Amino acid sequence: MIPQARLALPQAPETFAPRRQGAFQPLNTDEIDATSRYRVQLETIDQQLRELEQKDLMLGRIRVGLILVAIVLWVVSIGSTGVPGAGWLGWLAFALFFVVATINEPVRDSMEELRRNRSVIERLIARLHRDWEKLATKRMTRLLDLVELPQQRRETAGDLDLFGRASLFHLVSMTATAPGTRTICDWLSGPAIGSIARERTTAIEALAPHRDERIRFYTLARRIGDSSGDPDHFVQWATGERWLEKRGWLVAWAKASAAISVIGVVLMLLALAGIGGGLLMRIGLFGLIAIMLINILITTVMLGPAHQIFSIAMANRQAVTNYIELFSAANWLPKTSDQGRLQSLRSTLYDSPTSAFEGMKSLAKVARAGSLRQSAGTYLLYLPLQAFALWDVRVLRRLEDWQAEHASYVKGWFDSLGELESLMSLAALRDDYPQWTKPIWQDDIDKAQVTSVAIGHPLLRDADRVTNDVSVGPPGTVLLVTGSNMSGKSTMLRSVGLNVALAATGAPVCAESFTLPSVELTTSIRVSDDVSQGVSFYMAELHRLKSVVDHARAMAKLNDRVCLFLLDEILQGTNSRERQIAVVRVLDHLIQSNAIGAITTHDLELADEEALMSMATTVHFRETIRPDAEGNEQMTFDYKMRQGVSPTTNALRLLEMVGLGENEG
Known part of the structure; x- marks a missing residue:
């Protein structure tokens, strides 16, 4: 009778079984060093977050207090027995509420950026420990779903675990945008050509020592990836048709409504000065009310596509600033002739007059005008501008002027961004695994x-x-x-x-x-x-x-x-x-x-x-x-x-x- 046998195997989860038997290697000290380095950065981020959360809590309480004070003062000012000046003080408290809200916004933006920064560091740690649950996030899965591959590449990728839950993609990728993800997937599944790979290796070796710059780059790319200002949508808009071209009457009406509104205000001021009497006041008031109603109707019925364009071209002023910062990362790329690929990326993204950096700086001027409707501190200014001068149409006209000037360059900008994002990802692998060899x-x-x-x-x-x-x-x-x-x-x-x-x-x-x-x-x-x-x-x-x-x-x-x-x-x-x-x-x-x-x-x-x-x-x-x-x-x-x-x-x-x-x- 054969004795009962036992099968001594490592645990075999869905992905890979550990290979423990025989002579195995100890945990590499370089991996320990990288993990420790990242954990120190996490502690610093957590400390900064705690400080900002306390500040945010304090400003939040002040905002609530100012609103309550304003309400109380307005109530106290009502009626014949009201306290003199209480109403004006209420409006002052209300104005201070908006001042505090404006101060509070960058605090919350900084908190959000630190959380993204923390997420980046956690991903770098998860790569070292092969923590596939943390690596295969919904966001990364969504980005991978956007990648299309020919059948032969797709079959090979499935056989080798190039993509998917526990895959080479999740080990090497720090990409956060669609162009970056698409590029690194193309590199992983594409042919291994020596001349091209050597050039990439040279670039990766140059980027690997720039740890702080790389982490800042990952964080900025993630902020853009998380926003509605997705690069793929931006490219589609920039290289597509211009919405206002077939609606030129909107531009003419925006100018006319602004002129009529100015005339209406002038007439009302003249009436208040005793010139023209009540007739001028009625004409001016009627004109302003008519313009406001027409523009509200146009905004509600006609400008939905324009607002969608805003969400793509400049999700907010900060989104354009993020693009500027992301492209400006090329500023520290080497200029030397032996860094041909990086030198070319630097030119496309930063150095040349038609670079992405210069183009986005130009777009930022438009975004400043477009951001009035998105900020609590400027929304009260936006409302009359839109009601009486169709501000959104004016912003869209400037956007489309920018589109006409830069359309031929935009795709090249984001192709280069995808390449730089991929090289940045692989530079982290080079930095974290110095014991791995160069082919x-x-x-x-x-x-x-x-x-x-x-x-x-x-x-x-x-x-x-x-x-x-x-x-x-x-x-x-x-x-x-x-x-x-x-x-x-x-x-x-x-x-x-x-x-x-x-x-x-x-x-x-x-x-x-x-x-x-x-x-x-x-x-x-x-x-x-x-x-x-x-x-x-x-x-x-x-x-x-x-x-x-x-x-x-x-x-x-x-x-x-x-x-x-x-x-x-x-x-x-x-x-x-x-x-x-x-x-x-x-x-x-x-x-x-x-x-x-x-x-x-x-x-x-x-x-x-x-x-x-x-x-x-x-x-x-x-x-x-x-x-x-x-x-x-x-x-x-x-x-x-x-x-x-x-x-x-x-x-x-x-x-x-x-x-x-x-x-x-």
Whole structure:
């Protein structure tokens, strides 16, 4: 009778199982230093927040007190027995209420900014600790939902956990705007081209030491991302049609109503001075009332789209100021010739006469006029201006003049912002993980080979990660990874794929050394059937493999890159002999296309296939089964890769361990 076996496995949540067995690495001191540094910043922010909250509470009480005082004084002034001057004092208290409200606004703005700053620091800490619950926020999920990818990229992204809840995106991204998120997603899922990646790496290395500037940048970007002034909407407005062009009569009426209102006021003043008597007073008063009613009607019925434009072009005056500050971050980008990419971004965002910084400074002048309706301190001024001079139409006219002047530049501004935001995100990864290495790019495509020393899965914590030396390529060969179930084969594939994606962005990679050619990734790791479309699991696998082969053939026609394929336990939906033949045929198609790659299997007969042996370098993972103190078998994994074909299998052992062995029940 076989003793009851116990399966000693790490906890396996929805995402990744820790790789603890064997020799594992201690928590890196650089990670501890980064966490401590961020926690000090959190303590400073919390202290500043407490001070501002006390000030806000005090100002709030003063505001309530002034309103109550004003009401009491107005009541006291009523009637023949009223206190002389009490009414005027009430109006004074009411005016002071608005003064205090105006003082209170920047206090609350500062509190909101500190909370955003705190959220940024908390995200940086969560990245270090792989706290996916805190990283995969609704806001980040919303931004990811806006990103559209071609099918092949989307499938590879799903196989490698590039996006989603516990993903490479959440590890590397500090983006807060749609352009930034779209850019970094494009970099992560796109081709890894050496010349482009080198340029990005140079920029990332230059940005990494600027810690305070980067955190300020993240906070400003988050403020814009949280506001209604979304950059994508702003670009659509700036490059779109001008609303007032087809409604020129509104501009004419705004001017006419202002002139009529001025005349009405003059007539009333003349009447008060004793000139013209009651007739001028009635004419002036009637004219003002008529203008006010007409303009209120126009505001209510006609100007909804104009107000929507305001919410996009200048959600508020502070939103435009945020853009100015965000673009002015380019001021500290290097000017040196060896920083070509950053120098170009600096020019687009800050230095040139048509830069985003200059354009937003011009827009700020319009925003000052438009912000009258949004501030408690100026709203009483806005009301008569709108009622008697259609202030909103005048502001919109100035906005559209700005739009006509800058429309051709705006898209370039925000494309550059997305690039800078992505580089800033990756600079934090460089700063927080100085022990990760800079990729070395191989220029000879004919000898294309991915070679790594101590490569690890970047989504696992340092303490849980087991590293291996992995080599894939050159063309004409395939890395065949054998081993029993749960031994680490799929994790190794993803380690290669994720680090290639990191290298493509210019970021450091999770390895001691990592050499690669320019490549495009294609994968078949997670495949599922589709009952709604009548697609079986086997047919779904065939469709995926056809996509992989087609992509490899397309890459074979290019001279600047090679296809890197990663295939996990493919064609399981058929019998063993047919599977062996089919796998060899698929690999033959890939090798004829000069692709390089790796394939995993726990089918030892497949590893013995003669046609496959002629092209494959074979490695394996294994498990260890030992009795514990009570005599029960315990299965462990060290997740270390070894040369040759796996000497063990564990499917029946696992069956027994979950209570489905021959003697169970």
